[in-house]
Amino acid sequence: xxxxxxxxxxxxxxxxxxxxxxxxxxxxxxxxxxxxxxxxxxxxxxxxxxxxxxxxxxxxxxxxxxxxxxxxxxxxxxxxxxxxxxxxxxxxxxxxxxxxxxxxxxxxxxxxx
Amino acid sequence: xxxxxxxxxxxxxxxxxxxxxxxxxxxxxxxxxxxxxxxxxxxxxxxxxxxxxxxxxxxxxxxxxxxxxxxxxxxxxxxxxxxxxxxxxxxxxxxxxxxxxxxxxxxxxxxxxxxxx
Numbered sequence: 425x426x427x428x429x430x431x432x433x434x435x436x437x438x439x440x441x442x443x444x445x446x447x448x449x450x451x452x453x454x455x456x457x458x459x460x461x462x463x464x465x466x467x468x469x470x471x472x473x474x475x476x477x478x479x480x481x482x483x484x485x486x487x488x489x490x491x492x493x494x495x496x497x498x499x500x501x502x503x504x505x506x507x508x509x510x511x512x513x514x515x516x517x518x519x520x521x522x523x524x525x526x527x528x529x530x531x532x533x534x535x536x537x
Numbered sequence: 538x539x540x541x542x543x544x545x546x547x548x549x550x551x552x553x554x555x556x557x558x559x560x561x562x563x564x565x566x567x568x569x570x571x572x573x574x575x576x577x578x579x580x581x582x583x584x585x586x587x588x589x590x591x592x593x594x595x596x597x598x599x600x601x602x603x604x605x606x607x608x609x610x611x612x613x614x615x616x617x618x619x620x621x622x623x624x625x626x627x628x629x630x631x632x633x634x635x636x637x638x639x640x641x642x643x644x645x646x647x648x649x650x651x652x653x654x
Contacts, residue, residue, distance in 0.1 A: 433577070457641045469627065469645035476641075515579060519641055523568070523587075523631075524595070527579040 426451045428518050430528035437506045438536050444491075445501040445531045447516030454478075457519040458492070458499045463530075464512040472514070475499065503533075511535045540564045543628050543646040551654050556615040558649050560628030568631040569611040570643065571595075571603060573624040580627065586611055618653040625650050 427450045437443035449458070460472040475483045475492050483490050487507075491500045503510055516528040541562045550556050560569065567588050572580040572595075582595030584603040592605055600622060604612045615622055628646040 428579075430579075459642075467625065467648045467650075469629075469648075471642055474641065517580075524582060524585065525570075525580075525643060527572075527581070529577055529579040 426453070426518055426520055426526050428516055428526050428528040430516055430531050432531045433529070434532045434534070436534045436536055437503075439506055439508060441506055442502060442504045443506055443533065445503075445514050445516075445533065447499045447501070447528055449497050449499065449516075449518050449526075451497070451518065451520075453521050456521065458490075459517040459519070459525075460488070460490070460499075460501045461515045461517060461527075462510075462512045463515065464509075469515075473501065506535045508535050508537060541628060541630055541644055541646040543626075543649050545649060546647065547650045549652045549654065550618055552619055554618050556618050556651065558613045558626055558628075558651070560611045560613070560646055562609050562628075562630045562644075562646075564630055564632060564644060565608075566630035566632035566644070567608060569605065570629040570631070571601075571611065571613045572627045572629065573597065573622075574627060574648075575624050583613065583626075615651075615653075618651075620653045623651060623653045 429448045456477045458475045462470045462472045473485045487504045489502045513530045515530050518526045544559045570585045571583040574580050586592045586605045602614045626649045629643040631643050
């Protein structure tokens with residue numbers, strides 16, 4: 425069965441600095457999708473970025489980028505130029521071949537002024 | 538207007554009561570999901586439905602039931618609520634991209650915070 429592990433329950437970063445959130449997963453599938461979702465205090469789940477496993481190129485969305493290492497089964501999220509509005513819980517998620525999502529336990533990020 | 542709505546947004550109830558959480562969507566998506574979120578556990582899948590006649594149990598379905606009344610509506614029921622069902626509940630939808638291949642992105646409702654005393 426697929427699993428998703430986020431080993432950093434909490435992190436903090438100074439405003440304007442860069443932070444990296446870690447995610448590892450376990451699967452025997454060859455093609456799949458990976459996601460990072462953001463959950464601010466409003467509790468709404470917001471898609472930050474997605475990556476298809478067969479694409480070599482790392483996905484980028486403005487200040488958010490990923491480091492996808494397929495062989496190592498690692499999918500980290502880098503936030504550049506951190507802003508106060510980035511303060512949130514971040515979830516890594518995996519989409520299985522049977523179209524179910526598996527979520528990690530989350531990393532609570534606090535951006536400090 | 539929000540594409541995925543959940544009612545109620547907050548609910549406090551007592552042990553043994555029957556509770557229904559409702560989810561409606563205007564996105565025209567065929568796939569709908571119910572998750573619960575607990576601190577330190579992330580989101581866990583309760584039930585999912587690929588269309589009105591296709592309902593499947595997720596990893597934590599015990600104590601819950603669902604009803605897909607129409608393509609746009611997917612309700613979650615707790616027949617006899619217990620305190621360890623206190624959690625944040627999310628509904629999510631997912632549709633088809635071009636052709637029959639489903640889109641990979643899920644769209645979430647705003648969540649329902651349920652407290653069982």
